[in-house]
Amino acid sequence: MFGLKAKRHFMRELEITPPAREMSRHGIALVACVKNEASYIEEWARFHKAVGIRHFHLYDDDSTDGTLDVLQRVLGSQELTVVPWKMRMRDQESGELLNGQTIAFAHAILNFGARYDRMAFIDVDEFLLPKKGRTLQEALKGAGGFPNISLPWHMFGHSGHVSRPAGPVCLNYTMRVSDPLQQHLDASNFKCIVDPAEVTRVSVHHFETRSYGDKTANDAGTAVTKRKRKAAEHYSAEFIQLNHYYAKSVQELKEKTERGWSYDGSAEKYQNKVASTIKYIEENVVEDRSMLEFVEKNGIQLSS
Numbered sequence: 001m002f003g004l005k006a007k008r009h010f011m012r013e014l015e016i017t018p019p020a021r022e023m024s025r026h027g028i029a030l031v032a033c034v035k036n037e038a039s040y041i042e043e044w045a046r047f048h049k050a051v052g053i054r055h056f057h058l059y060d061d062d063s064t065d066g067t068l069d070v071l072q073r074v075l076g077s078q079e080l081t082v083v084p085w086k087m088r089m090r091d092q093e094s095g096e097l098l099n100g101q102t103i104a105f106a107h108a109i110l111n112f113g114a115r116y117d118r119m120a121f122i123d124v125d126e127f128l129l130p131k132k133g134r135t136l137q138e139a140l141k142g143a144g145g146f147p148n149i150s151l152p153w154h155m156f157g158h159s160g161h162v163s164r165p166a167g168p169v170c171l172n173y174t175m176r177v178s179d180p181l182q183q184h185l186d187a188s189n190f191k192c193i194v195d196p197a198e199v200t201r202v203s204v205h206h207f208e209t210r211s212y213g214d215k216t217a218n219d220a221g222t223a224v225t226k227r228k229r230k231a232a233e234h235y236s237a238e239f240i241q242l243n244h245y246y247a248k249s250v251q252e253l254k255e256k257t258e259r260g261w262s263y264d265g266s267a268e269k270y271q272n273k274v275a276s277t278i279k280y281i282e283e284n285v286v287e288d289r290s291m292l293e294f295v296e297k298n299g300i301q302l303s304s
Helices: 041-050 066-074 102-115 136-143 250-259 267-285 288-300
Strands: 002-007 011-017 028-034 053-059 080-084 119-123 126-130 147-157 173-179 188-195 199-202 207-209 239-244 285-287
Touching: 002 041, 011 119, 028 102, 028 136, 041 053, 041 066, 041 126, 041 239, 066 080, 066 136, 080 102, 102 119, 102 199, 126 136, 126 288, 147 173, 147 207, 173 267, 188 207, 188 239, 250 267, 267 285
Parallel strands: 028 053, 028 119, 053 080, 147 239
Antiparallel strands: 002 011, 011 199, 119 188, 126 239, 147 188, 173 285, 199 207
8 A cells, every 4th residue: 555745746755565575576676667768768678688687667658659569579578567657647636746657666566566676766768787796686785685775876968969879878978977966956866776575655766664764775785864865975886876868969858858758747847957957967077988898898789
């Protein structure tokens, strides 16, 4: 079961009763919301399959561009679950748009979470890069079994591309924001990997557990409260790095902004947020070739 937690932003958090562990549970599942991602999703699925994701639970917001065809070509039936997810609901009293991504994450934990040791909650422009070990299972050992791991965004900008370059996204973009924990509101955040059988509160960027409350660990196992996640001394990407290919080329960012975000109620607010974020990233970049080196070293095939 789950319940609403009303705060300043309506229903950004959900309280749930954790699912009971299945005796045979194992592996890592990946959960994401998708809509018309056929142009990019093959490399995303291939990469995460290559680094050990056992199963993909994808919440599809009425894709019409062949996204599901691509996924079914890359992933076997035992690796993919697609949930139809048209989420356009508002609270009757306040008129606030409900956060469909938060609801999807809670649904995934409650309905599928008992099967897995861990669930990772990301978007399809985000890649979980093992920094130690060949797989995410190996890299997760750095966290020492903590049930709630927060990984900071490493936000990548245009990397000099005006139009879409040929080849995989994760190999074409090597310039990212220099400080992942800087205080720009929309260029600094986290995504999480959790033990689903421990989760009591769900949101897009933060989870709570029954054993540790709002404490969350970095990839090296150092745990702090939610408020202290952005402290400089808490930063780590020693074992796992979350690469967020936010902008892609100038033209692709323009198209992304014009499409809007499925779960944002205001197009103008979303456009202003994107413009502010990319401006900050582009003014504060460093080169990061860790993804290229990992893919080359391990011979990962990102396209058919």
